[in-house]
Each structure stands twice: as structure tokens, then as C-alpha cells.
Amino acid sequence: MSETAQRWTPVHGEPYRPVPYRPARMSHEESLARAAVLRERMQDRRTVRQFAPDPVPEQAVRDAIACASTAPSGAHQQPWTFVLVRDQEIRRRIREAAEHEEQISYDGRLGEEWLAALRPLGTDEVKPHLTDAPALIVVFQQRYWLGDDGTKHKHYYVDESVGIAVGMLLSALHLSGLAALIHTPSPMRFLSRVLGRPENEKAFAVIPVGYPSEDCRVPDLVRKSLDQVMVEV
Numbered sequence: 001m002s003e004t005a006q007r008w009t010p011v012h013g014e015p016y017r018p019v020p021y022r023p024a025r026m027s028h029e030e031s032l033a034r035a036a037v038l039r040e041r042m043q044d045r046r047t048v049r050q051f052a053p054d055p056v057p058e059q060a061v062r063d064a065i066a067c068a069s070t071a072p073s074g075a076h077q078q079p080w081t082f083v084l085v086r087d088q089e090i091r092r093r094i095r096e097a098a099e100h101e102e103q104i105s106y107d108g109r110l111g112e113e114w115l116a117a118l119r120p121l122g123t124d125e126v127k128p129h130l131t132d133a134p135a136l137i138v139v140f141q142q143r144y145w146l147g148d149d150g151t152k153h154k155h156y157y158v159d160e161s162v163g164i165a166v167g168m169l170l171s172a173l174h175l176s177g178l179a180a181l182i183h184t185p186s187p188m189r190f191l192s193r194v195l196g197r198p199e200n201e202k203a204f205a206v207i208p209v210g211y212p213s214e215d216c217r218v219p220d221l222v223r224k225s226l227d228q229v230m231v232e233v
């Protein structure tokens with residue numbers, strides 16, 4: 001399969017030209033069986049903050065990014081860029097800049113309430129995952145796009161679209177046997193500088209990807225039950 005698709009979207013302002021969509025219908029039994037397996041597999045997903053240095057199968061990471069990029073997006077504008085970083089020196093620079101910001105955050109910028117919310121997670125300003133994990137996926141939002149004549153065009157529902165794509169990315173990585181963390185150092189402007197991203201892109205998250213280290217530990221969290229999160233009417 002070619003990684004470079006044809007045109008990425010219907011041309012801005014073109015009329016509606018639908019095509020048929022008839023995916024094969026699954027039996028109820030098969031839907032139930034698949035849903036149960038998926039629910040169980042997703043229960044195992046945890047945010048990992050301690051990574052082994054072992055390499056990951058690169059194509060699995062590319063495939064996960066391709067899955068993320070199937071996400072729905074406002075007006076199908078697909079306002080995302082995924083920068084895959086394996087270079088050790090670039091990861092070192094990202095860690096250095098992130099730890100600089102996080103130091104200020106944990107020293108008080110976050111405020112007592114936020115720090116109290118983070119305390120049970122055991123996080124602090126030291127971010128070894130940024131250099132220990134063999135790969136980082138840095139996700140950028142494209143706040144607008146530029147026409148051929150340089151005119152700026154608005155993107156719609158950028159936060160929502162990129163959030164959905166990142167959720168799909170985390171699911172795809174997990175279901176491919178890879179561990180990840182969504183890390184949001186704040187502010188994140190340094191990522192544009194270190195990675196040389198254009199003006200219309202704004203960093204959304206850094207996602208280290210790899211395998212948990214042998215001594216990896218995670219906070220003892222309990223997820224809300226279905227009846228706590230779902231209301232039927």
C-alpha cells in the first residue's frame with residue numbers, strides 16, 4: 001500500500017459528490033464477541049512512564065500513526081501532524097527543554113490544586129521517558145492551512161479532531177503490543193523550535209512509545225464503572 005495518498009481532501013468549496021458505502025454487516029454474535037475481547041484488551045492499557053531501551057518494530061508505529069490518521073475531523077481537514085523522533089540527540093534536547101518547563105511548573109506554576117491532583121500519580125519534573133523510550137511521537141495541531149496564494153484558511157474543531165486522533169493512536173499502539181504515555185509539558189512551544197515545525201502548527205502532546213522497563217510501576221488507579229459513566233434514556 002502506498003503511504004502517499006492521492007489528494008488529501010475534496011477541494012475546498014467543491015460540490016458534494018457522494019460515493020457508495022456498503023461495508024459487510026457483522027452478525028450480532030460476532031459483534032458481541034469482538035466487543036467483549038476489545039473491552040478486556042483496553043482494560044489492560046496503562047500509561048507507562050518507565051521504558052526499556054529496547055527498539056520497537058518501526059512499521060507497527062507507522063501503522064498506528066496511519067490508524068490515528070483515519071480519525072474523523074471537522075470538515076475532514078485532518079488538522080494533524082505526527083513527528084516520529086528516534087534520533088537520540090533530538091530526544092535529549094526535547095527532554096532538556098521539557099524538564100526546564102516542568103521544573104517551573106512543579107515549583108509552583110501549576111498551583112496547589114493541580115499539584116494535589118497529580119500527587120497520587122507520582123509524577124515530577126524528571127522525565128526520563130523522553131530519552132529512555134526508543135521513539136517519540138510528537139503530535140502537532142494545524143491551526144489553519146495556507147492556500148496556494150498564501151491565504152490563511154481556518155480549520156474547524158481542531159482540538160476535538162486531534163484529541164480523537166490521539167485517542168485512536170493510543171489504542172492502536174496498545175493493541176499492537178506497545179506501551180505509551182501522553183505527556184503534555186506546559187508550555188510546549190519549545191517543541192516547534194526543536195523540531196522546526198511551521199507557523200501554522202501548535203504542539204499538542206509528546207507520546208513516548210516502547211516497552212515497559214522490567215521494574216516499571218504504575219499508580220494504583222481504579223477506573224469508573226460503566227454505570228458511573230453512562231446514562232441510558
Ligand SMILES: Cc1cc2nc3c(=O)[nH]c(=O)nc-3n(C[C@H](O)[C@H](O)[C@H](O)COP(=O)(O)O)c2cc1C
Pocket residue numbers: 045046047048049121123181182183184185218221
Ligand atoms: C490530555 C492528557 C494529558 C496528559 N498529560 C500527562 C503528562 O504530562 N504527564 C504524565 O505523566 N501523564 C499525563 N497524562 C496521563 C494521565 O495521567 C493518565 O492517563 C491517567 O493518570 C490515567 O492513567 P492510565 O492512562 O494508566 O489509565 C495525560 C493524559 C491526558 C489524557
